[in-house]
Amino acid sequence: MGDLISDSGSLSCGLDLSAAGLIRVVCPFDAVTQAQLRRIRPRGSWMGPSRGWEFPLAAAAALIQGFGTRFPVTPQLQQWLDWCHHPLPPLPPHRDLVAAADLTMALRDGRRPLPHQRSGARWLLARRGAVLADEMGLGKTLTALLAARAMVRCAELRVMVVAPVGLHAHWRREAETVDLQPELVSWARLPAELPPAGTLLVVDEAHFAQSLQANRTAALLRLARHPRLRAIWMLTGTPMKNGRPAQLYPLLAAMDHPIARDQRQFEERYCQGHWREQRGQRRWQASGATQLEELRRLTRPLILHRRKAQVLELPPKQRREHPIALSDAESLGFDHRIDLLVDDFRRRALKGEVRSDAEPLAVLTALRRVAAEFKLPAAETLVRTLLQAGEAVVLFSGFVEPLQLLQQRLGGALLTGRQRPVERQQAVDCFQQGGEDLLLATFGTGALGFTLHRARHVVLLERPWTPGDVAQAEDRCHRLGMEDEVLTCHWLQLGPADQLVDGLVASKAERIEILLGPRRLTLERQSLPLMVRRCLQVA
Structure with missing residues (x-):
């Protein structure tokens, strides 16, 4: 081991495991060795002089x-290599697993699994790797359990x-109803190893990732590639929150x-991957979307996406836009606030504190x-x-300060990451x-895993950049447990900034629809820089 580890404690020469569970090959640069490594199959990736090569476990031999x-x-x-040479015995056939599931039996709390939950459980049991991508509110937790x-x-x-800490109590309650005691770990503390006996990994x-x-993506991939992993089901x-196939790749x-x-x-085929000159350096860009119909066809067997309208008789969800017009005095104040912020940004750019090309x-x-502040009245x-009509309301914003101001005026419960x-x-319980x-609630906290079906009205002070985050927020209230009443989502819209973001949300949602939705759509591409410039010209 003397030649393997350097004085600093890092690998200097040898074969090791990477943080993502790949075989890492590090050695002094040698043209002959480099050529030999390029001929290894399955082929690896050159990660640079400090990180060396990375190969899948299948290239170990x-x-x-x-x-x-x-x-x-x-x-x-x-x-890991020894475990690969002595694999665990195969799992029982699918029919035996389904028979052992007792899917028609009542749970400890008296509930009975719904038909789509029973079919979802059977679907998972047929796969050792799968993504259960049902819409929010369809009970994915119970299906997986x-x-x-x-x-x-x-x-x-x-x-x-694996689940956010804030959802551990929910997982414990649901697990008790099926007489199961899973080990709960947070995204921030993923283990590096799994026990020799075998593990089923459920990722909420x-x-x-x-x-x-x-780092959490690398940690999850390490567990997913572990020789003692029995199956991985991701919920x-x-x-694909932002409509980019690169987000689906992990x-x-x-x-x-x-x-x-x-x-x-993958990035060349589905993400428009290409090299681009940026500030004098060649950088690999893979943020586009292409060949979505092909990607849909290839991934459909391992991704189950069902909508509420397909499997439940929930009341519909409707959206209402509320355009807001400012008075002349308010418009002057709004413009003045923006001018101050722009002047401050340009001053910092001259000092080199921020990038000048990020101004738009x-x-x-x-x-x-x-705009969020000017929409408060x-x-x-x-x-x-x-509220005066007796309705229960959830209001979302991406900024904490407007929520605090509204609480001072209206009361209510506050739900933020602080x-x-x-x-x-x-x-949540109080509401x-x-x-x-x-x-x-803030989008980052209130839209994560909580059930808020008491509300019949959701107000979005502004929208996040991604349709996934918008859906997460709205569907906290549009889920199992609702009565026969329509959920109304109110979108407050002030000026070109909100119009731009809402346009982006719609554009990205079309990409997601092509990949996961039941219908075939034609994607009309829109350039973000162009849309930003148009927004600023209007403003």
Whole structure:
């Protein structure tokens, strides 16, 4: 091991495991060795001089044969290779798993699984890697737990659930109804290893792993590639939140989908991947979307996406836009606030504190933040009218300060990321149990996993950038448990900034519809920089 680890503690030469569960090959640069590594199949990726090469575990035999006598192997990688040589026994056939699921039996709390939950559990039991992408509010938690219970009854394994800390109490309550005791871990504390006996991994809010640059994505992929993983089922109502196939890639990689075994090839085919000169450097860009019909066809067997209208008789959801006009005095104040923010940005750009080419987006962000404050009188009037009519209301915003101002004027419960998980749950319980008729929530907190079906009116002070976040917010209230009443979503709209964002949401939603929806659509592409410039010209 003396040649393997440098004085700084990092790998200097050898074969090791990467943070994402790939075989990492690090060695001093040598043209002959580089050429040999390029010929290894399945092929690897060159990650740069400091990180070396990364290969899938399937390339282990070729790497050991070609380099095992030259490069030492870390004990961690050797343990994984030993497990690969001694795999766990196969799981029982699908019919035995379904029989053990007892899908028609009542739960401990008296509920009976709904037909779509029973069919969803059977679908999961037929797959060792899958994405359950039902719309929010269809009970994905119980669906996954029903299938997990069958696996536990038929094989020696444990169930590990990855979920945000704020949802652990919900998972415990649902698990008790099926007599299951899963191990709950948070996204911030994913383990590096799994026990030898085998693990079923259930991943809630799987869209948390939509960026390959995030440490939590690498940690999840490491678990997904672990030799002792029995199956991985990922739950998310928004598998492609921003309408970009690049966000779907980590989930496909976690399932070991064939099209995700070569990242560069995937990005070239489905993400318009290309090299681009940016500030004197060549950078790889892969943020586009193409060949969506083909991607839909190839991923459909492993992604189950059902809508409420398909499986439930829920009352409909309708959206109402509320255009807001400012008085002359308010318009002067609005323009003055924007001018101050733009002048401050340009001053910081001259000092080199921020990038000068980011001005359009900086101005747009300033427009949205200031607009949220100028919409408060209209929001207060709308909410007060609904409350006086005896309605329960949830209001969402991306900014905490407007919510605090509204709470001072209207009262209600506040739900933000600045609160501890127990305080968030207390706010939700207070609203759901009728202690308060108004809940004021940020998108990042209130739209995550909470059930708010008591509300019949959702007010969006402004919209997030992604249709997935919009849907997450609205569908906190449009879900199982509603009575036979229509859910109304109120969109407050002030000026070109809101119109731009709402246009972007609609454009991105079309991409998602092509991949997951039942209908075939034609995508009309829109350039974000062009839309921003148009917005600023109008403003």
